[in-house]
Amino acid sequence: MFHPRRDSGRDSGRILRTLLLPLAAGLALTALPAQSASAASTLTNGGFESDGTGTATPAGWSTYSAAGQNAASFTEAGGRSGSYRLTHWSSSAYKVETYQYLSGLTNGDYTLTAWVRSGGGQKSAYLALKNCGGAEQRTDLPVSSSGWIRIVASVAVTNNQCTISVNSDADAGNWINVDDLTFTKGRTGLAVKGSDVSSLAKSEALGGTYRTSSGTKGDPLAILKSAGQNYARVKVWVNPADGYNNKARVLSLAKRIKAQGMKLLVDFHYSDTWADPGAQSKPTAWAGHSYSQLKTDVYNHTYDVLSALKAQGTTADMVQVGNEINGGMLWDEGSTDNWPQLAGLLNSGYSAVKAVNSSTAVALHLAKGGDLAGTRWWFDNAVANGVKFDVIGLSYYGYWHGSLVDFQTTLDDAASRYGKPVYVAETAYPFRLDSEDTHENIIDLSGELVAGYPASTAGQTAWMKDVASIVEAVPNGRGLGVFYWESTWTAVTGNGWDPADPTSGNGWENQALFGYDDRALPAMEWFRHR
DSSP, X not given: OOOTTTOTTHHHHHHHHHHTOOSOTTOOGGGHXXXXXXXXXXXXXXXXXXXXXXXXXXXXXXXXXXXXXXXXXXEEEXXXXXXXXXXXXXXXXXXXXXXXXXXXXXXXXXXXXXXXXXXXXXXEEEEEEESSSSOOEEEEOOOEEEEEEEEEEEEEEOSXXXXXXXXXXXXXXOEEEEEEEEEEESOOOOSEEEEEOTTHHHHHHTTOOOBOTTSOBOOHHHHHHHTTOOEEEEEEOSSOTTSOSSHHHHHHHHHHHHHTTOEEEEEEOOSSSOOBTTBOOOOGGGTTOOHHHHHHHHHHHHHHXXXXXXXXXXXXXXXXXXXXXXXXXXXXXXXXXXXXXXXXHHXXXXXXXXXXXXTSEEEEEESOTTOHHHHXXXXXXXXXXXXXXXXXXXXXXXXXXXXXXXXXXXXXXXXXXXXXXXXXXXXXXXXXXXXXXXXOOSSOSGGGSOTTOOSSHHHHHXXXXXXHHHHHTSGGGTEEEEEETTTTOOOOTTOOSOTTOTXXXXXXXXXXXXXXXXXXXXXXXXXXXX
């Protein structure tokens, strides 16, 4: 693998690039289109194959740096699909832009697609679409030194022109690679920009408060909606010990969600407590039931909750039949050790959803966001056993589930292999490491973090934007969106992880979307992600 800090021929290449600088250091940004040597209706040299190694200004492109640092932009060997790539790098701090101006465009929506890598650490590193007749559109480069990641940026062209721009504002030694850019008609976007708010009702009942970023106390759902959230996810347990997250509580919260104009995802755990890869315990009321009776239990419970939601005018828009069901659900009868029985339980839930409302989407949810082989194994078995589903949901926590490259590979493969929309059912990232209560946080050590993403408000924001970018880039428009987990679960005494123990604490408050001062955090910006 080539690396811009270790490639051979660095010094001679830098001298050559200095000799080839095509632009005066004082060139104004507003003059870029007029100065461009190439103006065409199609992107030129998007793979940087026309010039070989050491070219500061690739054919069809221009380079600009207010400080005369054009040499920080150059082509070199190590392309993603061809022989060469564009790199931004310098042994000293630098700020540089590599851009291409397109004219004669037919007005309409366009999408820029690019494959990128970044070692991280920059003040900023992003792709931009600007001078297109409207607001500039930017997409940050995810931190990924181990492999290429595909990202997209969409824009509405209204003045028959557009400038495609690669930008770095970086410290010494920071680097990015960019390759295989295309600019085509059409646009991408995320239909789902949501978060899980299952803890909210209990938090508020115990005195939890939520504030805007400026400190004004308010309804957290309204704060999330004003930040751009358009979907809310709510779990439902059968008969939880604390009386929260049951049917009655879900009905009440659903009214508030729909009143904000948001859509609703109902997440059935089919348990009295947490269901996840390590625990899929039956509700106490279903204990000792036969497999046949369990199928009826699943149908009746699903139908009961959803029909009540529909009756009050808050029909569920999406439903998860099971939560993180890597090993199945309702163990042992519904274990993946017995696929025919698991299929029967899942299809019972599917049938109940469709009986209430045929247009409600049914999702199957695994905690395998970066596990290509595991995701294939599970869904291949599901398909072979006739399991019905409309959407694939994957949990992806970068500190547990593999790299961003692994995540993109798994997400793309699932969408293509099964021909279904995909979404991130859960993701989160810490904005700090210390705990606000006495309970140890799930992530509380710097060594547990994802490289390039610090435990800070900026790190949390960057993580969410980069995850959303990868979902948006899923081919054929099959990247549905992202749910953050859990946006409103702040540290409130009594609202701990164990519904049977009011003294239990919360290990996730450092990953909420409201800070220790109860204010909305900057990471909410990702809800505005196109």
